[in-house]
Amino acid sequence: MNLFTEFRACVLDALVALTAAGALPEGLDFGNVTVEPPRDAAHGDMATNAAMVLAKPAGLKPREIAEALAAHLLTDPRIASADVAGPGFLNLRLSNAVWAAVLGDVLAQGSAFGRSTMGQGTKVNVEFVSANPTGPMHVGHTRGAVVGDALSNLLAFAGYDVTREYYINDGGAQVDVLARSAYERYREAHGRSPEIAEGLYPGAYLIEVGEALKAEFGDQFLDQPESVWLDTIRNFATERMMAMIREDLAALGVKMDVYSSEKALYGTGEIERAIDRLRDKGLIYRGVLEPPKGKTPEDWEPREQVLFKSTAHGDDVDRPIMKSDGGWTYFAPDIAYHSNKVDRGFDLLIDIFGADHGGYVKRMKAAVAALSDNRVPLEIRLIQLVKLYKNGEPFKMSKRAGTFVTLRDVVEEVGADVTRFVMLTRKNDATLDFDFARVLEQSRENPVWYVQYASARVQSVLRKAADMGADGTVPDLSSLTHDAELGLIRKLAEWPRIVELAARVYEPHRVAGYLSELAAEFHALWNRGNDTPALRFVQEGDLATTAAKTALARATGVVIANGLAILGVAAMDEMR
Incomplete structure (x- = not known):
């Protein structure tokens, strides 16, 4: 259960009752009323902003509303106190019975605790990675892969129907460059000296x-003109690169549901059909754009182009979809690809892009809005750079790529669990520092170790309790009354809210x-037990108390395991 949603409903019921009693005017909008953890835990278990957001429309002082609301809420036996703070915030403290019930719910639901029906089966397509099939994945792709996969796990846990998708960019000039690069390695395999000209891919991965x-x-194909071998070697090399990329993703614990090919859009009418859909809506026309920012009439030549009227759907300027030679711009197949997603019946599209795609966001959102008649939202998340360090110094360690650090380099150096967790320690649009020495430290400064260590400590507690004869059944939990124990339960109670948020x-x-x-809450309670024996999870000679305290440890392990599963990281039974 989401305890905060449950008590928000109680607050709303109280506001309705106050309205019926004439204490509040009719017609107030309660949509912005929240019930959340207070910023300072010393203030209570929950806080509501109801009086603050309703005071102005109600024409009343916030404290006046808060005091009336507090009096009404105190009739609920689950609420131990309701205190008005500052200008009108209302802080609530809940009875110990509420926390015992939360703990019982965690233990009863196990791996299902925190799961939500919020998504209501909404069909969502999450496109991520989508690296060019020209070589192994680099560290930037690694972060995008982790964020996309964890987001997919999170949405599925929250009740969405999720499809993970990889868009193979195999329709552009880069795959011709790949073919030419592979051809030189083909010549090398025959004892010739490869001619890795500027612009070709130099990585040793192409030797194989x-x-x-x-x-x-x-x-x-030796000594044959490019026209003889280009298509064959391009297809062969692309397949090999995609096999390598799949292996890289597998090493990181990522498995895609769908691989879609850009090349498959050409010559099939897919692009033409998508553009015709926009043309039928009056959004395709021939016109001349204004000079780009920073350009002057002297260094810019205006020319008539075929344009998509993306400004009709929120873009800053209209966008070309056809080159002067009659070929499609890179934007056209992307329109067709997203048109295909809309046609497949998705209710929500999410694209995970590198930070260099920032200028692409508005035009793609405009295209999807136009194609779906504003029915299907497109969310785009940009992934910022990863800066690699070792002992605080910039670190370069590429073994095969020649010019960049690969995903496989990172995973082989620190492991998939560490890689995934660290890549998720900051928001996707913030630059992330990845220090190879620090992420392997066994200290509380290393978050992945600290969380996995808590998981291992839980299992240690459960093994000791089992040796005493505890059978894992849910005992009477009313004996858990110490502030440190209740603080840990309060943190467990936040899990369903965190999932939905x-x-x-x-x-x-x-x-x-x-x-x-x-x-941190769990380790703090563990450490307090070193000084206060009554707080230790295992109480020698007292099976009943041990059963209650180890139930708290078991519940902590459940929530940690559920959270780590979303991140794609293993919960540990022991640390070595």
Whole structure:
């Protein structure tokens, strides 16, 4: 259960009752009334802004509303106190019975605790990674892969029907460059000196492709003009690169549901059909754009182009969809691809892009709005850069790419769990520092270790309790009354709220932040037991008390495991 949603409903019921009694005027909008954890836990268990947001429209002083609301809420036996603070915030303290019930719910629901029906089966397509199939994935792709996969897990946990999708950019000039680069490695496999000209891909990963080409085609392409081998080698090399990318994703624990090809849009009428849909809406026309920012009439030549009227759907300028030679711009196949997503019946589209796609956001949102008649929203999340360090110094460690650090480099250095968790310690649009030494430290400064250590400590407690004879049944939890114990339960109670909040704003990093806070609460209680034996989870010779205290540990382990599963990180039974 989401305890905060439940008590918000209680507050709303009280406001309705106050309205019926004439204490509040009719017609007030309660939509902005919230019930949340207070900024300072010392103020209470929950706080509501009801009096603050209703005072002006009600024509009353905030404290006057807060005091009337407090008096009404105190008739609920679950509310131990309701105190008006400052100009009119209302702080609530709940009875210990409420926290015992929360703990019982965690234990009863187990892996289902925190799951939500918020998504109501909404069909959502999450497109992420979508790296060009020209080489192994680099560290920037790594962060996008983790964010996209964790967001998909989060949305599924919150009741959405999620499809993970990878868009293969195999329709542009970059795959021709790949073919030419692979051809040089093919020549190398035959004992020739490769001519890696400027603009070709120099990475050693293509040596294996060249050898595979030799094994498949022998010497039939040697000394042949490009027109003879380009198509064949392009297809062969692209398939090999995608196999490598799939292996890279698997090493990170990412599995896509769908792979869609840009190349498949060409020559099939897909692009033409999508553009015709926009033309039928009066959104395709021939025209001349204003000079781009920073350009002057002297260094810019106006020319008539085929344009998409994206300004009709919120863009800053209209966008070209056809080149002067009659070919499509890169935007046209992207329109067709998103048209295909709309046609597949998705209710929500989410694209995870690199930070260099910032200028792409408005035009793509405009295209989807036009194609779906504003029915299907498109959310775009930009992934900022990852800066690599070791012991505080910039770190470069590429083994195969030649020019960048690969996903596989990172995973082999620190492991998939560490990679995933650290990539989620900051919001997607904030630059992230990744220090290879620090992320392997065994200290509370390392969040992934700290959370997994809490998981391992929980299992240690449960093993000791089992040795005493505890059978894992839910005991009487009313004996858990110490502030430190109740504080941990309060943090557990926040989990369903965190799930819904993070899912609503598409921010899986909130789960990582919450788990760090939960682990800190658990370790704090553990450490207090060193000084206060009565707070230790295992009470020698007292099975009943041990059962209650280990129930709290077990519930903590449940929530940590649920949160780590969303992040794609393993919960630990023990640390070595």
